[in-house]
Amino acid sequence: MSAPVDAPSDDVTGDSPELKHSFLVHNYKIPTKCSHCRHLLVGFTKQGLHCKGCKMNVHQDCSDKLTKSCK
Numbered sequence: 001m002s003a004p005v006d007a008p009s010d011d012v013t014g015d016s017p018e019l020k021h022s023f024l025v026h027n028y029k030i031p032t033k034c035s036h037c038r039h040l041l042v043g044f045t046k047q048g049l050h051c052k053g054c055k056m057n058v059h060q061d062c063s064d065k066l067t068k069s070c071k
């Protein structure tokens with residue numbers, strides 16, 4: 001387990017994201033769901049984007065719609 005991190009209050013509405021996600025195109029070997037729309041990341045390779053910071057997985061389209069900043 002990682003060290004505890006002070007979580008910022010969740011009332012940031014996305015007008016000024018404090019931290020941008022560090023997304024990388026990712027090849028998933030097991031079925032993985034998008035953290036934004038909750039749908040499966042489909043395809044054989046490069047199904048989605050994985051954030052190095054908060055470890056979330058999202059569709060490439062969904063990465064544009066994210067309102068939450070990276071933790």
Ligand SMILES: [Zn+2]
Nearest residue numbers: 034037059062
């Ligand atoms: Zn999605």
Ligand SMILES: [Zn+2]
Nearest residue numbers: 021051054070
């Ligand atoms: Zn992130």
